[in-house]
Amino acid sequence: MGVAGHARGPAPMTADALLPVVADADAAGSGRKADPAPACVIEIDGRLYVAGLAWRSHLDMAVRLKSAATAGARRAGAKRMVLRERARQYGxxxxxxxxxxxxxxxxxxxxxxxxxxxxxxxxAWRLPDGRFIVIVVGPSGILPDGDRVFEDETAARDHVETVTASTSWRHLYVPVEWGLAEAKPVPLERLLQQARALSKAGQLQCVESGIGRLPAAAGLAVLLAAGGALWWTTRSPAVVSLPRPAVQPATPSVSLSWTPAAAGFGACLDAYVRDGRLRLLPGWPVSEYRCDPGLATIGLRMEGPVWLLRAAVPDAAIDAMAGTAAIQRPYAAPPPSSWPAGTRLGARADYAAYLRDALERVGGTASLDGIAAPLPGAASVQPASAGPAPALRLKWTVSAAVTSSYLLSVLHPLLAGEMTSAVYTPSSGQWTIQGVLHVDE
Structure with missing residues (x-):
């Protein structure tokens, strides 16, 4: 992991440096350029991450977010920007x-x-050079001063205490020694492993685009390397690669590979949507929709004539005695993702905590490795049994009568693992998802 940034302390967050969240945050500036807030570039698992962006919200639906972001970035003299479409924000x-x-x-x-x-x-996460990154995400997205880099722990802690003093937060990924209630520190690398399996969003893009605007990628790299010394200033962060922690596996291991449940569940939903006509077949209501990796099975209940189903779906498997039918449709399973040997996968206790938190919101049932997670208000939870050595495989099940999109958002930590099956029952609106987690301990 590498870090980089300014040598000077953080500049004050003035209204010009980070504008407040308004209908069009760009229009709120005075036009005066303030000193930039300190930033840093972190390299984790070969990917560069930038912290310390200036975030602005653009809620005018008549203007495309990308257009507003491009204009705002040009006014700031920036060559890169990042869009958050779901929150109507840009950084x-x-x-x-x-x-x-x-x-x-x-x-x-x-x-x-x-x-x-x-x-x-x-x-709040400490960098190897002693600085801290602090990120704050509210109901409407990243706060205007919610992407900060601090030179020391005292400044970072003061900022976090100010932010949390009058508002409650669902998650506090801050050091336990800071004394905040509900603090649950999670390593930054672990959160990023989960995030990379779930989304491709967040990539910085060039403000200027189009043929003739920029040289080819190879030529650009050469020009930047040759001319970098001419424009390099102390305001520009440097990337410093630091040695990764040594991993000493008990036995020789190979890289891990599986299809993240989020991708598998998404492909499952796409297959369900494509067969939407079957949900409208008169006299044959859908009783169950099931997804196994690469295969979707639609269960129907017989309330109409058999000939109608035969005419619509000749390959349907009809059980007249049971009054049911099944239609199988293969679909292209997403390709697996790979993680190198020694990758930190997360702890059993963390995932158990995620399950408990999810149940508070969906009101369903869940289990992890055969151990029931407590329902809201339960007095106690059965302790987890000690498992074998690192790289455990834990089975998990979640059942809840909620929409698929909400279930995806609630279960995001679990969906970095595998999905073995997903079953939807239209009559009750119930989803039951089963999968396998790979954990370290």
Missing amino acids: VPPVSLPPGAAARSAWSLAAVLADSIHGTWVG
Whole structure:
């Protein structure tokens, strides 16, 4: 993991540096350019993340978010920007990316995490050089001062205490020693592993685009490397690669590979939508929709003539005695993702906590490795049994009568694992999803 940034302390967050959330945040500025807030570039698992962006909201639906972001970035003199379509927000790096980093793809750290972690949350993480990154995400998105880099722990802690003093937050990913109630520190690397499996959002894009605007990628890299010393200033962050923690597996291991449940569930839903005509077949209501990897099965209840189903779906398997029918439709399963040997996968206790939190919102039932997660208001929970050595495989099940999109947002940590099956019952609106988690302990 590498870090980079300014040598000076954080500049004050004035209204000109980070504008408040208004209908058109760009229109709220005075036109005076304030000193940029400190920023840093972090390299984790070969990917560059930028922290310390200036975030603005654009709620005018008559103007495309990308158009507003482009105009705002040009006024700030920025060459990169990142869009958050779901929150109608855009972020602009307050400094230029360093030579080499500017020629590579980079992601906004705050945007990647905000798009994958459901609800409101505050996170603070220490960098190897002693600085802290603090990210704050509210109900409407990343706060205007919610993407900050602090030179020391005292400044970061003061900022977090100010933010949390008058507002409650669903998640507090802050150090336990800070003394905040409900603090649940989670390593930044672990959250990013989950986020990368769920979303491709958060990538910085060039403000200027089009043929003739920029040289080819290879030429751009050469020009940046050759001319970097001419425009390099102390305001530009540098990327410093630090050695990764050594991993000592008990036995030789190979890279892990599986299809993240989020991708599998999405393909399952697409297959269901494509067969929408079957849900309208007179006399044959859908009793169950089931997804196994690469295969969708639609169960029908016989309330009409058999000939009608035969005419509509000749390959339907009809059981006249039971009064049911089944239609199978293969679909293209998403390709698996790979994680190198030694990747930190998360702890059993963390996932159990995620399940408990999810049940508070969906009101369903769940289990992890055969251990029932407590329902809201339950007095206690059965302790988890000690498992074998690292790289455990834990079975999980979640059942809830909620929409598929809401279930996806609630279960985001679990959906980084595998999905073995998903069953939807239209009569009750119930989803039952089963999967496998890979954990370290």
